[in-house]
Amino acid sequence: MTEPQPHEYEREIDRSHMQVTDEVAIEITSMNKWYGSFHVLRDINMSVNRGERIVICGPSGSGKSTLIRCINRLEEHQSGRIVVDGTELTSDLKNIDKVRSEVGMVFQHFNLFPHLTILENCTLAPIWVRKIPKKDAEETAMHFLEKVKIPEQALKYPGQLSGGQQQRVAIARSLCMRPRIMLFDEPTSALDPEMIKEVLDTMIELAEEGMTMLCVTHEMGFAQAVANRVIFMDQGQIVEQNEPKAFFNNPQSDRTKLFLSQILGH
């Protein structure tokens, strides 16, 4: 077969801070989840170290979203263990709140709060969850809005921004909570091509700073450029995982090969 050639990411990536440490950030062991009688996640085992940048891909309905939503308990798992930053996710609300304030999440459809300005979107959780004084929270928010390159939009409402800008605000909003782990669920798949790049750029910068990231995405250029590991899922299971080069150039399982040939358009 012709070897799939993922396109190179155009920018030079600064890898000096991208270090995978030995410290475990997320530990998932024998985790299962059902929707009713539908076995959506089957015996998931994975461990994420601090500083890792993991891309999760797989066909539609394979359970990628469900997996990362289990990590901050937007979905409840029924068996097995999920430990995030040393806190096990159980039905204990204290633990859930603790994990959620450590883990940031970015959604496919941004989910900004439309009744609040961009600045208020970014300061809401720091003020009400972290109890940071409003002035400090606003300072932090402006810092991150500058980082995602839209400080001038701070006083507008989400409805007045383009999709790409909204997604960058969503990233800034998560960062304002100073999370140690970031989860991304197809952050670019609701965007037009020219906006995809601006969001990916923001994510790459985040990776360059050493953030621990789990991204569900089909942007293989991004995976090539920053991921240190790619996980392929199908039918609720982890089918294959490898470092990007080996994953793309030398996939082992037939399912992976089929998936890659479809997604890379050959």
Place this chain on the structure above:
Amino acid sequence: MAQEYSYVRTEMLPEQEPPSNAVGALVWVRENLFSGPLNTILTLASLAAVWWILSHLSGWFLNSVWQAGSLAECREILDGATGACFAVITDRWEQLLYGFYPSDAYWRPNLALLLMLVALAPVLFPGVPRKLFWFSAIYPALAFWLLWGGSIWPPLVVLAAFPLGFIAYRLVEPINGILATLAALAAPILWWFLLAGPVGGVLAGILPGTLEPVASDLFGGFMLSIIIGVTGIALSLPLGILLALGRQSDLIFLKTICVGFIEFIRGVPLITLLFTASLLLNYFLPPGTNFDIILRVVIMVTFFAAAYMAEVIRGGLAALPRGQYEAADALGLDYWKAQRLIILPQALKISIPGIVNTFIGLFKDTTLVVFIGLLDPIGLSNAIRATTEWNGVYWELFVFIGLCFFIFCFGMSRYSMYLERRLKTDHR
């Protein structure tokens, strides 16, 4: 042969006036009134209808008599012509406004109304200083004291239960969230049943602050409508919100109670509830308890409106995308914070038309209290008609009462439109 379609404009066109057949009054008339045979017929028919109504009513209004002591006197002045006798309103307007409230104490409801406007200002308009909310918070006790008289302490002590509940919540919150909610509910109830009486008594002994008491059966007129309406509105919104949230809850027991309450209250005519309030409650309450009739009516009207409110708000909650809940969860906001900061502001905004609809319905439904013997404006119109002077006056009173209700309800409707415009941030 290939067609020639290459083209480059060499000079730009200047802006021009529109042709005269596109603007002007005549054009407007043609387009909006006579744009076709059917529309022409409809326009003419409407004009005829308006003419017919006006020609029949105008004489009645134009000939109206404003100064007379009785209906007979009115008829004399009119001398056979058709004409309204609005003199009944000039003669009896105090009764229509205050019922049988003692006339030397009219300043009390007047002051209460004025202070109500002050208390409402920070709630209704964003430009008003936020500090005024403190006044809004104590206003209910103040108004109660002004209207019913007696010592100022009992209403203040009753009101004190709310900050107490809040303090209890804050104290228990670090231990457990659910326990804290229970504490917030238990503290006010304990306070009301065990401590409020003695504490109020002691305070009243130290600093009396008494006004001449006025009994509930003297209340009447628009004062009564406003008391019942405003209290019902102020209470039914929070109760409706809680019911709507309860109905959405995962706690099956709570959910069942809320659904049962909503469905029962909605399924029963308000008049039945009012009769229950006036008659049946006496059987259930321990003998000798004097449970104020206005208070009972307010409770029933509030329940009734709250059941409708809950359904209106549930519609607003259901219209919010799931992503809003998820984003709030993912940021670590707990249930109440997510509701208060994210979900309810949006759900209530969506529900504004329905909420105001319910408010208007509630306000007009206050006229039903006439059936249990309270003297609201309709009840008073009956009482006025029963006097020898004004026996036989119907339309004038109803026109006046209807107009007053219309002004209130139209005001609410305009305010809701203003609010919708002000809160519009989606820029769709």
